[in-house]
Amino acid sequence: MSRKYRRSAALVMTLLLAGACGQKPSTIRDSAAARAKEFQYEAPAEPSDEGHAGVATPADAGVAAPEPAAPDSAAAPPAQPIGDGNAPVLGLPAPASTPAASGPLRPTRSRQAAATASDTSSSEPPSAPAATPASGRPAPSEREQATSGPVPPPSPPREAIEGPPDRTGVSDTTIRIGIHAPVTGAAPFPQHAFEQSNDLYWKFLAEKGGVHGRKVEVVFRDDKYNPSSAVQACREMVEEQKVFAIIGFAGADQITACARYADSVNVPYFSGGVNEEGLAGLNRYFAISQTYDQQSATLAKLMKNRIGKTKVAIVVIASPSLNNTVKSITSEVLRAGGLQIVRSSRIGKYASDAELLSEAQQLRNSGADVVYILAAPIPFIKLATNAQAQGYHPTWVGPGTTNGLAVVAEAGCPSVEGAKFLSPFPQLDVIDALDPDYKASFRRWVGPNPDDVGILMWGLNKSIHQMLEATGRDLSRQSFLKAVTSGRVFHSNVYPDVSYDSTIRFGAKTAHLLEADCTTRSWKTTGRFVADF
């Protein structure tokens, strides 16, 4: 073999293997640094099962010390009614120094700061913002966040709101919005379903006069479940398609990468809730449903009070963006009391057959009754299938978005029977009660069989519509941001209510609960807008 050929083949192999690892060297380094720092933290003793290999304690899992329980969490209502802006926080006291502490909304941004504060062995709540970030300043890197103490809560730079109006993507008759989602890769959304319903809500709205007389155009791009491709897609939508704002549907790494890019070029960015790490601190980022971290408390109570089993395993994709989510769910499970973490592990984003077989076997050996899973649909389904092949049938629970799609129940049954996922959107069984316009619109513009991908798009676009409506006819990025961060509650009755202000970017407080029903190979909505169990 010629040297040139051998070198080329080696290069291709190396690049592909590096890709398969799912890690850039820098991110691995940063993650390792963060891990090393976590191990320095000395958590108070918490109940743990020392008899099991892989048992996670707050200290060995890198978990922040559980905060004291809410003074009267038992008094919290079991489910939050729609539009209730005063839902109590699940055991997460608000930092008194933040402006939101006295307001009706949970200052979810504070969780990031609190976690970081824990890393510095401080039990004090984070202080008020020290300084307003400059316009277009990139968010602090993970390393900066891990080493520089509490991150100041974000607030939109003055020039973002008061500068010369930026009307990119807006004309007298149209508003152009960009959307990216993983159509290919390990979390494939059904492309056809996406294409046929991504502008369904806007068609429905156009008949009613549009948004202050403007129609909304949608530009859709596949991010390939890859952060680099996601940034490429977002860059193309910003620079060539001249979109007004961008929406990311799912995929923590892709959303984080695109949100950072969008923030750097002053473009408003919305996504379904994913991680908080890496997104907190961005001025133009808004989570339109609960983040994974926010869902942790609800899921812990679901495990304890609804499922009623005690041995819990935690399996999370090995992405640095999800380090805080691991801390969060571990902390909440331990805080719930009566639950025992018997295994905590990270699996590859593109986990191989051997990896998932081994993981299934390790879960079985751990004796976990409930498995918290935060992974893309394909690894999740493979893991569940492998577990079933071993005669192991835990209850799978997790945060949503993608695992709550009907296709996961269809492909994963019977392995995922009884699985419970929180989801920002409800399923077809209750959509008529929540929004009777959806099915009728779907049948009119798309086809005879409404699907849940359509609900996902419909609900998210409906929330964005509320924000555009609140902005008024004089639409610019500045006026839009001002309206979005005004503290007003945006109510779609499909997605949870959301509200943002100058410090809060993770503004949802509830989610739907879906349960896999393998007799129909679909998800049933067993809880609407729930925040507690």
Next chain:
Amino acid sequence: MRQALVIGVVAGSGYGLIALGLVLVYKSSGIFNFAQGEFGTVAVFALWGAHSAGVPYGVAMLLGLGAALASGLVTERFVVRPLFAAPRVTLLVATAGVSLFAIGAELWLGHSQLRFVAPALGRLDRMSVFGFHVSDQRLLVIATLVALAVAGAAFFARTNLGLAVLGLSQNPLATELMGISAERLSRFTWGTAAVLGGLGGILSAPLAGGFGPGFVTLSSLIPAFTAAVLGGMNSLPGALVGGIVVGVAESVTVSSPLFSEHVPGAPSVVVFALLVAVLTFRPQGLLGPRSGLAAPAERAR
């Protein structure tokens, strides 16, 4: 640890099955075939399409293998043969292009959607080894791999056709002067490799829980390439051994609490380190002959 070894053998067999086709093409033409995974994906799509349309499973499997064979022959005729005199690097890139084209076509024709196929054999707990249940489908993969690796080794060692394929790879001109048709041999090699890829895809898809465009390429091509290089790119039994080594390395890594909890992407890193170690200390691979380091066709030049 014993369970990890069993899991490694079981999972590694799937890699070995894909690696067999890679080794076959490399052994006969010196080409790293990046389209091998897509031969498998095409077969899975064909199986799924036929079975969904009501065709019996066995017939649908044959149709899947037929689709893989057709895609292999088309690749050989329109991509490989016109470029056969070109540097191997060009062919490497060309096969990567075929793979990307196939994924695009699958997206275009079949849309990005998670689909699933039932296993050929449904029993999940045929046998238990050290507490690990091995399903009928997994046993089928292992048996197929062993049979094909042995048959492949015998084919090259004991048959005239096998010798002709080797002759073509080492000196195409001399082989043709002996009256052997290079075109027919090339067609035979690529067709066989495509069927091996198809078999790998069809047998592994039911174990994966679901599949979509690029399924085999995304899930198995990298481990299979690693297995082929580890085992020795010129050795069909080496593909078997390499697949199992990769599977065992991954499963042992996952079973280690140190790695699974604290090192992101540890299984891939360990496999990569293993690959580097083998290539450093035994460049011809675990079962490859010393002369096997160089691609046959390039040696002739």
